Amino acid sequence: MSRNLLIVLSGPSGVGKGTIIEKLLKRGDYALSVSCTTREAREGEVNGVSYHFVRHNEFEKLIEENGFLEYSNHFGNYYGTPRAFVEEQLGLRDVILEIEVDGALNVKTAHPEALLIMILPPDENELRARLKKRGSESERKIEERVKRMEYELSKRDKYDYAVINDDVDRAVVEIENIVKENKNKPGKEQI
Numbered sequence: 001m002s003r004n005l006l007i008v009l010s011g012p013s014g015v016g017k018g019t020i021i022e023k024l025l026k027r028g029d030y031a032l033s034v035s036c037t038t039r040e041a042r043e044g045e046v047n048g049v050s051y052h053f054v055r056h057n058e059f060e061k062l063i064e065e066n067g068f069l070e071y072s073n074h075f076g077n078y079y080g081t082p083r084a085f086v087e088e089q090l091g092l093r094d095v096i097l098e099i100e101v102d103g104a105l106n107v108k109t110a111h112p113e114a115l116l117i118m119i120l121p122p123d124e125n126e127l128r129a130r131l132k133k134r135g136s137e138s139e140r141k142i143e144e145r146v147k148r149m150e151y152e153l154s155k156r157d158k159y160d161y162a163v164i165n166d167d168v169d170r171a172v173v174e175i176e177n178i179v180k181e182n183k184n185k186p187g188k189e190q191i
């Protein structure tokens with residue numbers, strides 16, 4: 001019997017995770033977890049769709065209530081995966097989390113059966129250069145983001161798989177094949 005999987009996707013900023021996830025959702029029956037965050041909504045982001053935007057004290061209350069499967073503090077803001085949604089959906093279908101590496105590794109420690117996939121750029125130097133050029137942010141912010149990219153990439157060996165986003169459709173098919181292969185592996189029950 002195949003089992004439902006907890007699929008954790010990570011990768012540096014600008015690598016194209018969003019487009020890959022959009023395509024996966026169109027092609028298959030996945031639930032995408034909507035995270036809670038204390039950061040401000042950016043233009044165009046919709047509460048409940050992009051994130052659940054919550055206040056600092058609300059987030060801390062949820063931590064106390066064990067409301068998160070994992071959470072972490074990233075660039076001064078909290079981000080967390082609502083536990084109830086994931087547990088409920090896993091009974092029905094595969095669930096995708098799009099989270100950064102620290103949270104992903106915490107998920108793996110608590111739930112070794114989770115499938116960790118890191119999305120990599122075809123050319124790291126090109127992505128580094130692109131992050132430096134992007135937007136109208138201060139030098140410090142840009143430097144922070146490039147450092148973060150190096151940190152995320154340094155954790156790739158801890159992931160179960162690394163998928164290079166050289167062509168988005170190809171990368172999507174590769175992820176689908178990884179999922180298929182793992183669904184049929186005998187393993188421990190999910191959470």
Ligand code: 5GP
Binds near residue numbers: 039071079100
């Ligand atoms: P952004 O603020 O650009 O939307 O996201 C910043 C980082 O937070 C991204 O790397 C994203 O993957 C990560 N992130 C989003 N939601 C969660 C979450 O629930 N938990 C963790 N640990 N990271 C998250």
